[in-house]
Amino acid sequence: MASSSDPAAKTRGYIPPQNDEERRLMKRAEELCRVAESRRIPRYTGFLSDREQMLAEAACHKAGCESFRFWGGFEGAERQVLCIEPPDAWQEEATAYLRMQTYDSGAKLPTHRDYLGSLLGLGLDRACIGDLLQDPDDAAVFYAVVLTDKAEFITVNFTSVGHSPVHVKTCTELPPRLLTGPERELHEATVSALRADAVLAAMMHTSRTKAAEYIAAGRVEVNHLPLRAAHEAMYEADIITVRGVGRFRLAEIGGKSKKNRQFISFYQY
Numbered sequence: 001m002a003s004s005s006d007p008a009a010k011t012r013g014y015i016p017p018q019n020d021e022e023r024r025l026m027k028r029a030e031e032l033c034r035v036a037e038s039r040r041i042p043r044y045t046g047f048l049s050d051r052e053q054m055l056a057e058a059a060c061h062k063a064g065c066e067s068f069r070f071w072g073g074f075e076g077a078e079r080q081v082l083c084i085e086p087p088d089a090w091q092e093e094a095t096a097y098l099r100m101q102t103y104d105s106g107a108k109l110p111t112h113r114d115y116l117g118s119l120l121g122l123g124l125d126r127a128c129i130g131d132l133l134q135d136p137d138d139a140a141v142f143y144a145v146v147l148t149d150k151a152e153f154i155t156v157n158f159t160s161v162g163h164s165p166v167h168v169k170t171c172t173e174l175p176p177r178l179l180t181g182p183e184r185e186l187h188e189a190t191v192s193a194l195r196a197d198a199v200l201a202a203m204m205h206t207s208r209t210k211a212a213e214y215i216a217a218g219r220v221e222v223n224h225l226p227l228r229a230a231h232e233a234m235y236e237a238d239i240i241t242v243r244g245v246g247r248f249r250l251a252e253i254g255g256k257s258k259k260n261r262q263f264i265s266f267y268q269y
Contacts (some may be wrong), residue, residue, distance in 0.1 A: 014236035029059035046127025051224035062185035073145030
């Protein structure tokens, strides 16, 4: 995995495309920039992960395009659409909102994974669906941000989640209570080095040996890229995903203790 060219830097440098899929994404973003700028019309992608957003932004800069933004339906959305909107061009609403409610069928209430799996089961690509948010006041209700041109299809065809019937309707906005979720706790720890195995061990409250086993088994990603070696360096703002365990974000790298251990702080999702 590529990293910052400055060994003293706390944040990870730009990581270039790692495979053909990522190269195609960047090429597509460049093409959309050229079309939007030459024809003075807006152009949009599907929903992108944070890694894909980073690549798309680099592609826009490479194309010399400045009239772009990312939008996922609300501030702080994880999955976002690249919106290329030249000045004075007519605008479109790239995203739409759906309210989805299940009714008592005697089965366990569907989860985020159940909803996503059922939506993809309609034949939709993952890029058609943004964030899915459970209503904190009613566990039977989920809201979805979707591409505008897929909203009608979903409202007509999405009739069940597993064994639970579901009612879907469009709405003009998300309830404010969805956007003020519980504040995540900031955890603090010290590590012997900013190596992946040491940082991951501190986050998971396990040994470096066990953390290294997760890495060797291919269960760990950093910023949506496979982590290939336990000795790789970690940087501020890195998102570490451990399959079957959860996700962490390295919030800050502090100074060193009297015993020469590195202070770190992180969030667990």
